[in-house]
Amino acid sequence: MAGILAPGLGVLAHLERLENQMSRSRKQSEEPQSVQAQERVLGTKIQKLRHLRDDLKAAVRHRRGSVKACIANVEPNQIVEVNEQEALEEKLENVKAVLQAYHFTGLSGKLTSRGVCVCINTAFEGNLLDSYFVDLVIQKPLRIHHHSVPVFIPLEEIAAKYLQTNIQHFLFSLCEYLNAYSGRKYQADRLQSDFAALLTGPLQRNPLCNLLSFTYKLDPGGQSFPFCARLLYKDLTATLPTDVTVTCQGGEALSSSWEEQRASHETLFCTKPLHQVFASFARREKLDMSLVS
Amino acid sequence: MDETVAEFIKRTILKIPLNELTTILKAWDFLSENQLQTVNFRQRKESVVQHLIHLCEEKRASLNDAALLDIICEDVDLFDMKQFKNSFKKILQRALKNVTVSFRETEENAVWIRIAWGTQYTKPNQYKPTYVVYYSQTPYAFKSSSTLRRNTPLLGQALTVASKHHQIVKMDLRSRYLDSLKAIVFKQYNQTFETHNSATPLQERSLGLDINMDSRITHENIVEKERVQRITQETFGDYPQPQLEFAQYKLETKFKSDLNGSILAEREEPLRCLIKFSSPHLLEALKSLAPAGIADAPLSPLLTCIPNKRKNYFKIRDK
Numbered sequence: 001m002a003g004i005l006a007p008g009l010g011v012l013a014h015l016e017r018l019e020n021q022m023s024r025s026r027k028q029s030e031e032p033q034s035v036q037a038q039e040r041v042l043g044t045k046i047q048k049l050r051h052l053r054d055d056l057k058a059a060v061r062h063r064r065g066s067v068k069a070c071i072a073n074v075e076p077n078q079i080v081e082v083n084e085q086e087a088l089e090e091k092l093e094n095v096k097a098v099l100q101a102y103h104f105t106g107l108s109g110k111l112t113s114r115g116v117c118v119c120i121n122t123a124f125e126g127n128l129l130d131s132y133f134v135d136l137v138i139q140k141p142l143r144i145h146h147h148s149v150p151v152f153i154p155l156e157e158i159a160a161k162y163l164q165t166n167i168q169h170f171l172f173s174l175c176e177y178l179n180a181y182s183g184r185k186y187q188a189d190r191l192q193s194d195f196a197a198l199l200t201g202p203l204q205r206n207p208l209c210n211l212l213s214f215t216y217k218l219d220p221g222g223q224s225f226p227f228c229a230r231l232l233y234k235d236l237t238a239t240l241p242t243d244v245t246v247t248c249q250g251g252e253a254l255s256s257s258w259e260e261q262r263a264s265h266e267t268l269f270c271t272k273p274l275h276q277v278f279a280s281f282a283r284r285e286k287l288d289m290s291l292v293s
Numbered sequence: 294m295d296e297t298v299a300e301f302i303k304r305t306i307l308k309i310p311l312n313e314l315t316t317i318l319k320a321w322d323f324l325s326e327n328q329l330q331t332v333n334f335r336q337r338k339e340s341v342v343q344h345l346i347h348l349c350e351e352k353r354a355s356l357n358d359a360a361l362l363d364i365i366c367e368d369v370d371l372f373d374m375k376q377f378k379n380s381f382k383k384i385l386q387r388a389l390k391n392v393t394v395s396f397r398e399t400e401e402n403a404v405w406i407r408i409a410w411g412t413q414y415t416k417p418n419q420y421k422p423t424y425v426v427y428y429s430q431t432p433y434a435f436k437s438s439s440t441l442r443r444n445t446p447l448l449g450q451a452l453t454v455a456s457k458h459h460q461i462v463k464m465d466l467r468s469r470y471l472d473s474l475k476a477i478v479f480k481q482y483n484q485t486f487e488t489h490n491s492a493t494p495l496q497e498r499s500l501g502l503d504i505n506m507d508s509r510i511t512h513e514n515i516v517e518k519e520r521v522q523r524i525t526q527e528t529f530g531d532y533p534q535p536q537l538e539f540a541q542y543k544l545e546t547k548f549k550s551d552l553n554g555s556i557l558a559e560r561e562e563p564l565r566c567l568i569k570f571s572s573p574h575l576l577e578a579l580k581s582l583a584p585a586g587i588a589d590a591p592l593s594p595l596l597t598c599i600p601n602k603r604k605n606y607f608k609i610r611d612k
Contacts, residue, residue, distance in 0.1 A: 099489035110487050117487045133486040146483045152370075152402075152430035206372040207402040207430045234369050 104128070107175055114138065114145065120175055122182035124239065125273070129182040134174070142167065152207045153177050154236075176237040183239035183273075184209035190275035198278060200226045210236060212274075215249060218261075218281055219288075225249050227262065231269060244269040294350045301359045302349055305366055306342050314341070321362050324348050370457070372429045374398065381406070381455035388447050393417045403428050410444050423448065426471065432458055433478050435471060465606035473535035477600050483532045521583050524590040528597050534576035540605045542568045542595065547611055563611060576600065 102108035109118045115138035122129045135145040141164055149155045155174065162170035188209050191199075197220050204213045210233035217226045225248050232243040246266045248258060268277045309317055311334065318329060328348045334341055349358075382394045391411025398404050406425040409417035424437040425448070434452055449461040468474050476482040512518060544566050548557040557564070572578040576599065583590035591597070599605050 096489075102489070108489075110489055112487050119486070119488055133488075135486060146480060148481070148484055148486065151428065151433075151479045151481075204374065206374065207428075208370070208372070210369070211371045211373055232371060234371070236369060 103131070106179070107171060118171060120171075120178050122175075122179045124179070124183035124186045127186065129186055132178055149174070149178070150181070150207070153181060180235075180237045180239050181208060184233060187239070187274040188212060191278060194275060195278040195282065198281060208233075208236065210234070212241075216278075216281075219285060225258075227265060229265070229269060231274070239273065241270060294354055295356070298354060298356050298359050299346055299350065301356075302354060302362065303342055303346055305359070305363050306345055307338070309366055311338060311341070317362075317366060318345075323354065323358050323362070324352065328352070370430050372456075374404065374429065377404070377427075377429065377455045381451050384451040384454055385447065389413065391415065391417050393419070393422075401428075402430070408448070410441065425452070427452065427456065428475075429456075431479070432456075435474055435478075438467070465604040467539070467605065468535075468537045470536045473537060476535045477603050482535045482600060483530050485530075485532055521590040525580060525583050528591060529576075529580040534574070534580060535600060537575045537599070537605055538571060538573065540570045540575055540596070540599060540607075542607045542609060544568065545608070545610045570596075575605075 103119070103121045106121050106123065107118070108121070109116045112135065115136045118134045118136065120132045120134070122131070132147070132149050134147045134149065137143050137145045144155075144159060144163075147155065153174075154177070158170060158173050158177070162173060188203065188205050191214070192203050195216075198216050198218070200215045200217055200220075202214075205211070211231070213228070213230045215226045215228050217224060228247045228249055230245045231241040233240075234242040244266050246262050246269070248262055265277075268280070272280075306314070315329070315334060318324060324345070328351075332341060332344050332348070378396050385392045385394055385408065389411060390413055393407075393409040393411075395407045396404055397407075404427050406427065407422050408425070409419045409422045411417035421439055421441075423440040423444070425434055427434040434456075436448070440448065453459070453461045464478070466474060466477065473482075545563045547563050548555075548560060550558040552558070579592065579596050582588040583592060595607065595609070
């Protein structure tokens with residue numbers, strides 16, 4: 001250190017500087033130590049955490065294994081699943097059955113992408129007969145897309161009257177016509193199939209089954225003259241005729257008992273369904289036979 | 294009285310022929326004898342109807358009364374096969390002394406009629422008969438094309454009178470297949486209906502594409518293919534098409550062109566041309582046009598309207 005020792009400032013300041021330098025260098029030599037210490041501390045912490053992680057992993061594996069073992073050994077879990085499936089299937093069957101049961105209400109429908117497909121199930125005297133469909137498109141104006149209604153049912157007339165203004169009335173009117181037609185057809189079919197023995201000629205019928213004519217005998221094979229019946233159903237929504245004419249084919253003047261019979265037959269045909277009238281004829285015939293023998 | 298009721302009664306009465314009017318009004322039993330006596334039934338129908346409506350108003354007719362009148366007026370078709378056959382034969386025999394008419398009834402409520410035509414002086418020609426199939430209690434009959442033109446009006450008249458209809462109209466629908474004609478005319482070519490009992494849901498459609506194809510192969514235009522399939526299904530449905538052999542279009546239209554000053558576009562008169570499509574099964578062929586890529590979907594409504602409009606012979610004029 002060259003220089004004259006200046007009193008006070010110079011030397012002391014210098015000494016201070018040197019002191020600071022020394023303390024700084026000491027600090028620096030101290031830091032790696034603390035850092036090292038810190039490192040050591042952290043290192044141990046890391047190791048501890050690693051151990052903990054491994055322990056937890058092992059525990060999880062162990063748990064899973066035991067659960068699987070449980071399932072394999074014991075059934076109760078499986079049974080619960082199967083029961084759920086069965087319950088669902090049962091529900092599905094119930095719903096299907098309910099939808100099928102709608103048939104018995106006579107009028108049911110299913111929504112389609114365009115509108116609704118109405119199903120009319122006709123019935124007569126508790127017998128379920130033919131079904132007819134009307135597929136409606138919901139647009140303005142409401143229109144019929146396609147249908148399975150027979151050609152001779154006045155569908156276009158009924159639609160012209162009611163479809164746009166009152167769809168309920170349209171459906172009920174159509175139901176009326178179809179049920180009545182089904183009923184008349186049923187009666188004619190039953191007559192042809194069940195009572196052919198009492199008919200002396202083929203049954204004449206038209207598509208709407210609203211004009212029937214036939215000849216019949218009360219005692220087939222017997223000596224009596226056959227009767228000729230002509231049934232007119234002017235009301236297309238009815239299953240009983242509006243006009244009945246019964247004549248005797250004999251061509252001769254009828255005795256009073258024959259006349260009585262003829263008149264009573266006319267009344268019978270007007271008031272009871274056709275096949276039931278013939279059923280009563282058949283019963284009477286059986287009764288007569290049993291009386292005779 | 295409600296305006297709608299008045300209108301309803303007016304329309305119902307207008308439908309009744311004058312000669313039946315008094316009988317029906319009596320059967321209705323709504324207007325009294327005295328009231329009916331005040332009506333002059335010999336004047337014009339409109340005046341008669343006006344008077345009757347006035348009387349109905351006086352008596353305050355309700356909707357129920359109107360409905361009762363409607364029921365009484367209903368023209369019920371009591372088709373009697375014997376009567377039809379007799380009537381039909383009589384009409385033809387009265388007009389042409391020489392004609393052979395034979396009938397055959399089938400199970401489907403159809404009666405087949407065979408007519409051999411002669412004239413006043415010649416015997417019926419049994420080698421060129423006309424066949425007619427009439428479906429009773431429907432307003433339709435199908436006729437074979439082997440009829441001489443001069444006999445057609447008479448045949449029409451016989452059918453109209455015997456079947457108790459008012460008029461007969463020729464439909465522009467021809468085919469060799471009676472079943473297909475029936476299906477179109479009676480609108481019974483689509484008999485699949487959605488019900489709760491149908492086994493296969495109608496939403497499922499097979500695309501017609503090979504599903505088992507190599508998964509490494511994809512259809513670039515699958516969106517377009519699906520669109521075409523959907524439109525075709527909406528237009529033609531899932532059901533088998535009725536069988537027709539021809540569709541004929543008689544055009545009388547002015548030529549339309551984008552180019553200005555085209556010679557054809559300047560014509561005042563419409564162009565006349567005839568376009569005829571023929572095929573062993575025309576409707577199925579049309580249905581396959583778009584999926585095969587030959588035509589754009591949707592097809593022209595002139596082609597797709599054939600079963601709906603019940604015609605395959607068209608006359609097209611400018612509106």
